Amino acid sequence: MNLRDLKYLVAVADHLHFGKAAKACHVSQPALSMQIQKLEQYLDVQILERSNKSVFVTDLGQKIIARARDVLQGAAEIEDMAAMNKAPYMGNLRLGAFPTIAPYFLPLIVPTISQKFPNLRLLLLEAKTEDLVDKLTRGKIDAALLATTEAPGVLQSYPIFRDEFIFAVPKDHEKASRKSVDKEYLLQQPLLLLEEGHCLRDQALDYCRLSPMSTEYDFQATSLETLRQMIAAGVGATLLPKIAMRPDDGIKYIKIKPAAPYRTISLVWRKSSAKQAFLTELAELMKLCYMRHD
Amino acid sequence: MNLRDLKYLVAVADHLHFGKAAKACHVSQPALSMQIQKLEQYLDVQILERSNKSVFVTDLGQKIIARARDVLQGAAEIEDMAAMNKAPYMGNLRLGAFPTIAPYFLPLIVPTISQKFPNLRLLLLEAKTEDLVDKLTRGKIDAALLATTEAPGVLQSYPIFRDEFIFAVPKDHEKASRKSVDKEYLLQQPLLLLEEGHCLRDQALDYCRLSPMSTEYDFQATSLETLRQMIAAGVGATLLPKIAMRPDDGIKYIKIKPAAPYRTISLVWRKSSAKQAFLTELAELMKLCYMRHD
DNA sequence: CGTTATAATAAGTATAACTTATCGATATGA
DNA sequence: TCATATCGATAAGTTATACTTATTATAACG
Incomplete structure (x- = not known):
């Protein structure tokens, strides 16, 4: 088995279309098809049901793909760890905020953050809480400003202000x-x-x-x-x-x-995030920003 | 990055010796060395400190290796899922039991289990509770008979008898x-x-x-x-x-x-185990065995 | 000072994954 | 109904990568 195979598999599950999945993975469609075939052959189970017009995921496939997502996220976190170690305050930070906080709090903190971390690329996403929690747990964003007091198991939160x-x-x-x-x-x-x-x-x-x-x-x-x-x-x-x-x-x-x-507005991130230490620092900075403003 | 690379890396972490690690991975030492070098190059960080006489793991390396273990376990669970799907009651089951239960309870259940699941290879391990919990979470065994009432986060337990x-x-x-x-x-x-x-x-x-x-x-x-x-x-x-x-x-x-x-004697396993359904069935069978004996 | 043990390097080979071109099957529409 | 478009699978050739064995470099040890 191979991380690449899992990546291809997840891409197909996301697009339910080999061609699009291949494009998303920057490979040709046959390459992707073949690797998935080999994976199915190696595991000796059917993960996908293909027809000319549509692709379905089998029951077992759903389970496998769910676990594959975990595995890929783990691998991504290893890369993150390395990147953070090299340059803790560089690279992308994908930050979510829900709609009734984003336009009011972000202007307050973004200038300070960019000033303190000039090499940080702050990618902002405004979405509803439910959506953000989902994206967080799936590793699509690094952190989110949420108003939930308690975060579910894999997440941890740092209160910013009331x-x-x-x-x-x-x-x-x-x-x-x-x-x-x-x-x-x-x-x-x-x-x-x-x-x-x-x-x-x-x-x-x-x-x-x-x-x-x-x-x-x-x-x-x-x-x-x-x-x-x-x-x-x-x-x-x-x-x-x-x-x-x-x-x-x-x-x-x-x-x-x-x-x-x-x-209570908190910054929330995955416990397993490689940006752990940096996010704590960031949360503290946000808290300071708010207090200065208040 | 590659699952193989992570496997090699974990092997070196386990043996703290490239040669032994290579043997454990059934490859030649240079092959293993090179892949690890490439991984370090790819991540652009130092994971291992080598000298002619010894190998050390850097601080960052510890973190990376810990996550690598998770990733590998996830991958193993994907394989398990497939295997279980093909033949739910076949293959190896690595079962642990602590010393003051093993010699008394195992003789009670093993004959029934082998009779009901003739294609199951029951690999038994007697070790102290602490050790078993460690092996469980690290994916070295599939399940264990424990006397703990509460199992930690990633584990789940099914009470067999009092x-x-x-x-x-x-x-x-x-x-x-x-x-x-x-x-x-x-x-x-x-x-x-x-x-x-x-x-x-x-x-x-x-x-x-x-x-x-x-x-x-x-x-x-x-x-x-x-x-x-x-x-x-x-x-x-x-x-x-x-x-x-x-x-x-x-x-x-x-x-x-x-x-x-x-x-309270319980059967304990990882929540994420692919043998999930089978282990529940097994726990029920153990319970029956005990009741029949009692 | 040679011997041993270790990891790294080198050269060549084998494997695996990729590419483009093509096929076969099914749905679509004039 | 037949041409056409779409989609995934297959084929053939190429490239990249990982593997092998043989060798080297370096340090520790007796």
Whole structure:
């Protein structure tokens, strides 16, 4: 068996197409076909079901491919280790962030990071939490900014800061002149929310889980910026994370007292990552950035 | 990078000798040397420190080799999956058992197993718990009979049976005529124990942890059979697992009531093992064997 | 100071993987 | 229905790579 064979196999599983898989592996289609045939021959099992029009993965194949991904990731981590050893602060860092933190926190940290690590190529990816966790565990990204308190088994997290929620209302709202509101009041308010899949939506619903009011609106904003526009336009109120606050945007931000709800923003990476030490350093740097800003 | 290279590398790490490593890999020494050189060149780091007389592994090398072991194990598991798929009940099964269970439980189960799975080559290994867990996680054995209740992360366990402890005394012991003793009494007895490293010793000490008496003897038996001889010879008393009881061996076995201490014997294997399904079946079979005997 | 043990190097050979060109089978569409 | 396109498998020749044995270089040892 051979790492290359496994790479080819995984490529076919990803594309379900020999030609595309071959292209992705930068080899000709026959080369890839042959190696996979040999692998099947060597293992003496059928991994793929081919026809002229389609490729399927057998049940056993699924298991084999899953393990093959692990093996390839392990190999990649060996290469990473070597690279990190040579030049700890060089090379690519693929960093994910979920949509309701990315546009607010990244501008805060990216300049400092690029300044401190000028040889680092910071490749940023904005995606929903679920997607990021998946990409993390599959080794498609190196780290991600997440709002989950607990990370699953293979991942580990380093808390960066606590992002409080704040009550956002139009300037002409009945409470617009108040300095603060309390939970009792909030639970009785209908709130505009982001669409399904955003962790911010879940966190707001979680906080207000006793209130059926919160889901009253049938329109759901697709991004935090859209939501902000809607609030400013007087459509309704919502909970916004403090980091998304902006001065003079036509919105009145009202503190929630006592015990404002919050989300914890953490940097998360694979325990097995070769960038381990560097990522810890990076997380500390992010924390400093936030404190300087706050 | 290549699985073969990693295999060579691990072999050198294991032998700390290129020649022996080469022999273990069934290749000539130059072939192995060259591949490792190329690997180091490819990764552009030094993994091994060579001199004419000795080979050392660098710090980074340690990390790389550790990960390489994982990668190789993953690859081996892919092969296992294929083999198991072709013939679930064939091939080698490397089974470990700790010394105070092996000679008593294995004779009970081995005939049944070989009868039910005639094409299975059962390779048995007797070693101390710590050693077995190490061999398990490193993929040197497929499964082990252990008395640990909880298995660490990568392992999973299936309970086979509960093995109670019983108070073993010479025939002429003061309590030899009693039908049972209680914990209060036991805690005041000096007990003969096995030497360090035996889990049975730890379990007995654990049960009697309030009693300083139990460590009074400065002589420690090296095996359960030796211990049995010592009890029979009238040297002292001990706690024996019920499964080690034997009729007419010059020892009086006295029940501990109420709430006899016990150890739980489980079959343990790697979660990632390809023999997963088969091992569950095997564990069930062992359980049946025990119940039939009991 | 030769002998031994070690890993590295050299030269030649064998193996394996790659390339391009082609085939065979199936679906698509005028 | 027949030409055409698509896709994976096969064939033939080439290249790259890993292997072999023989040899060298270096240090330790008696």
